[in-house]
Amino acid sequence: MRESTRSRLKSFLKNFVMSIGKIPYSIEELKRAFPFHVLFFPDEALISFKLQRRIVTKMGMELYPRVAKIIAEDRYKNVYLNHTISGSLDTAKAIAIERIITELRSGERSPNMIEEMKEISRASGGGVREIKIIADLFIGDFKPGPLFLEIKSPRPNLDVCAESKKKMLFFRALYMDRNPQAFLAFPYNPFIRREDYKHGPTMRIMDMDNEVLIGEEMWDKIGGRGTYDEILEVIEEVKEEL
Helix, strand or coil: CCHHHHHHHHHHHHHHHHHHCCCCCCHHHHHHHCHHHHHCCCHHHHHHHHHHHHHHHHHHHHHHHHHHHHHHCCCCCCEEEEEEEEEEEEHHHHHHHHHHHHHHHHCCCCCCHHHHHHHHHHCCCCCEEEEEEEEEEEECCCCCCCEEEEECCCCCCHHHHHHHHHHHHHHHHHCHHHCCEEEEEECCCCCCCHHHCCCHHHHHHCCHHHHEEECHHHHHHHHCCCHHHHHHHHHHHHHHHC
16 A cells, blocks of 8 residues: 555544544433443443444445545546446347346345346347446456446345345346446445355345455455455554554
């Protein structure tokens, strides 16, 4: 990570933390509001508990995407958030994608990205359909091919998984001749180790080996090997300074 990128990241994290603000309640008010939590949390932790939902929501909507963009711009030029991708796709291919999603949701098939793409590539006929999808993060000059990321929380429900998968398959179909890269990306791993990740909806819909990036994998994918460790270092620096 370049020093300028590290500085941008550090500045953004500081500003993000400061934007959370404080809760307008005293410790005594929190103790009365959450009497049983006192058995498990020290006084200062009650403040964090009260702030948690606001923090988590803001992290999902602002922190993770913005950090991802800062990291990606260290190496690439064509980096976009909430990027609209549109194009014309053979109707038969679109129907094949929709059928795959339906069968995955119902449990009629198991996820296998390679086989799914073979099935989609074989489909043809029936005219053309206009497709429009939005990437949470898009890197047009990513190597080895354009990168499409769906950045979500590590425990998405079935609807979110299915919608993300559909967008990823549409992206791969639209960019089929450009070696497209598409992943469902989780900024952190509450299961600690990848092999312990057992969230049902994700595993039902996604090819875990070829379509999912968990925690460190996501950050190293966009920033290169060692990026995650550098992010941890910057976080520690910001924490000390604040």
